[in-house]
Amino acid sequence: MKDKVVLAYSGGLDTSIIIPWLKENYDLEVIAACINVGQDDDMEEVKKKAIRTGASKVYIEDLKEEFVKDYLFKAVKANILYEDAYFLGTSLARPLMAKRLVEIAHAEGAKYIAHGCTGKGNDQVRFEVGVASFDPTIKIIAPWRIWDIKSREDAIDYANSKGVDVPVTKEKIYSNDKNIWHVSHEGGDLEDPRNEHKTSMYFMTTTPEKAKDEDTYIELYFEKGEPKKLNGKELSPLDMMEQLNKIGGENGIGIVDMVENRLVGMKSRGVYETPGGALLYAAHTALERLTIDKDTFHYKQLVSQRYGELVYDGLWFGSLREALDAFVESTQENVTGTVKLKLYKGNIMPASIDALHPLFNESISSFGASDLYDHKDADGFIKIFSLPSKIRAAVKKEKEN
Numbered sequence: 001m002k003d004k005v006v007l008a009y010s011g012g013l014d015t016s017i018i019i020p021w022l023k024e025n026y027d028l029e030v031i032a033a034c035i036n037v038g039q040d041d042d043m044e045e046v047k048k049k050a051i052r053t054g055a056s057k058v059y060i061e062d063l064k065e066e067f068v069k070d071y072l073f074k075a076v077k078a079n080i081l082y083e084d085a086y087f088l089g090t091s092l093a094r095p096l097m098a099k100r101l102v103e104i105a106h107a108e109g110a111k112y113i114a115h116g117c118t119g120k121g122n123d124q125v126r127f128e129v130g131v132a133s134f135d136p137t138i139k140i141i142a143p144w145r146i147w148d149i150k151s152r153e154d155a156i157d158y159a160n161s162k163g164v165d166v167p168v169t170k171e172k173i174y175s176n177d178k179n180i181w182h183v184s185h186e187g188g189d190l191e192d193p194r195n196e197h198k199t200s201m202y203f204m205t206t207t208p209e210k211a212k213d214e215d216t217y218i219e220l221y222f223e224k225g226e227p228k229k230l231n232g233k234e235l236s237p238l239d240m241m242e243q244l245n246k247i248g249g250e251n252g253i254g255i256v257d258m259v260e261n262r263l264v265g266m267k268s269r270g271v272y273e274t275p276g277g278a279l280l281y282a283a284h285t286a287l288e289r290l291t292i293d294k295d296t297f298h299y300k301q302l303v304s305q306r307y308g309e310l311v312y313d314g315l316w317f318g319s320l321r322e323a324l325d326a327f328v329e330s331t332q333e334n335v336t337g338t339v340k341l342k343l344y345k346g347n348i349m350p351a352s353i354d355a356l357h358p359l360f361n362e363s364i365s366s367f368g369a370s371d372l373y374d375h376k377d378a379d380g381f382i383k384i385f386s387l388p389s390k391i392r393a394a395v396k397k398e399k400e401n
Contacts, residue, residue: 002029004110005141006101007055008127009034011046012176013155013166014116018143019053020162022114026141033059033104035097037067038180038241053164059104064180067096068237072181076280077225077335078328079288079300080308085258087274087281088311089182094123095316098130105138114141122263126314133317152187174201180241182254182274190269197257197271204249205273208346211252215344217351218247220283222339225332227280241276248275252346263313282348283339290355291334300331334359 005022009015009032022030032050036043047058071092082088101113113131117124119142128140149155152175159166175187183203189195199207221229227240235243248254254275262268288297307324315321337355341348361372 002027003112004029004031004105004108005112005114006031006033006105006108006110007114008097008101008116009046009050009055009058010039010116011041011049011167012116013152013159014118014144016049016053016164016166017149017155017159017162018114018116019050019055020164021143021147021158022141023054025147028112030055031057031059031104031108031110033061033101035100036060036062036064037093037096038064039178049165053162057108061100061104063096063100065236065238067093068180068241071096072241072277073226073237074325074328075311076227076277076284077332078307078324079281079285079304080311081281081304082308082312083258083260085256086260086270086272086312087182087254087256087277088308089179089272089274089277090123090177090184091126091311091314092181092316093177093179094126094314095130098127099134099317101127102131102134102138106135110138112139112141114143117142117144119145120262120264120266122312122314125263126316129314130317176203178203180238180245181277182272185271186268190271193259193269201271202255202273204245205255205275206250206252208252208255211345212250215342216247216251217340217342218279219338219340220280221337222284222287223336225284225288225328225335227284229338244276244279247343248279249273251275251343253343253348254278255346279341279343279348282350283341284335286339286350286353287335287337287355288331290353290358290360291337292331293359296331300328303327 005026005028007015007018007022007030011034019030019032022028032055034043034046034050043060047060050058075088075092080088082091105113115124115127117127124142131138131140149158156166174185174190177184185197185201190197219231220227228234230240230243254273254277256272256274258272259267259269292300303324307321307328310316310318310321334357336357337353339353340351342351
């Protein structure tokens with residue numbers, strides 16, 4: 001009996017040619033595993049294509065609800081962005097995929113897992129660290145690190161030589177990754193930062209110029225930091241994301257064009273569409289500003305940055321991420337309430353915030369008198385607070401003399 005390899009399969013360019021390549025170069029039974037986290041592909045066609053190109057068996061795993069509930073909503077609570085811009089759409093999906101690949105490998109008795117990540121990218125690290133977190137004995141086959149194919153153009157030529165249909169051409173050569181959270185675009189003319197990106201590439205979002213001419217208001221209700229209702233209606237996590245993506249997309253929300261620092265040491269450029277995620281982050285952050293005290297809010301900003309780096313680097317299943325989650329969860333205790341957002345041609349503006357336990361107190365924050373704050377007390381406070389500045393000025397003056 002042949003040994004088995006489980007291939008993380010999408011039906012895109014890379015994984016489409018990996019099936020025939022594996023059968024040419026290894027004496028292995030190839031089992032394709034398509035982990036559906038919201039790609040919007042015709043899964044029946046994906047399955048047929050995998051069988052047609054040589055897979056002995058195909059798993060189609062619908063993990064969209066789990067992805068939103070257990071990964072994306074954690075990201076919302078933590079407000080994680082990579083380098084202040086990237087909503088981590090690809091990064092957040094990979095640990096869940098890796099976990100399921102290991103489960104399938106165990107069910108099939110497979111000794112190998114294969115993926116189509118390039119040798120220059122971050123995803124190879126995310127997949128392999130994720131696999132190792134559950135079963136370090138599984139061997140990895142990463143064709144892009146060992147085969148003779150050097151470029152996407154070469155990959156297209158190989159596909160053509162094997163009669164494999166692929167969803168890209170040499171004219172439309174962008175590398176895309178889509179899920180319920182985002183779409184990423186890389187490669188092609190994007191590799192020159194001097195080129196303005198072509199808006200024709202968008203999948204989920206319209207351009208701000210072509211967005212609706214009238215403003216749109218939405219209301220998001222959070223309970224302990226987790227989105228529960230949209231415009232007064234309670235929704236499942238998946239339904240929430242689907243509706244927010246539609247609303248954000250038609251209003252030109254969530255487009256990011258950035259040059260980022262990859263984990264493997266180089267800079268790369270990507271264009272990302274995250275319409276629903278951008279809305280959730282904007283509303284959640286507005287609610288936190290009203291319900292979390294200053295020191296905790298400021299420290300959470302530091303935690304958010306580190307959390308985002310861990311996710312980007314593929315360390316979702318590490319102990320630090322779990323520890324940071326515990327901190328984040330504690331900060332969400334009072335993050336309950338409704339945020340109204342005004343959307344207009346790519347812009348998100350808070351219209352109102354109604355928190356169940358706000359720390360904002362109008363009687364204290366207003367210019368008028370209040371029982372808890374006496375204007376006269378500011379005099380002594382400023383004298384003490386400014387003491388280090390006064391001492392430094394005195395020392396500086398003494399040195400000059």
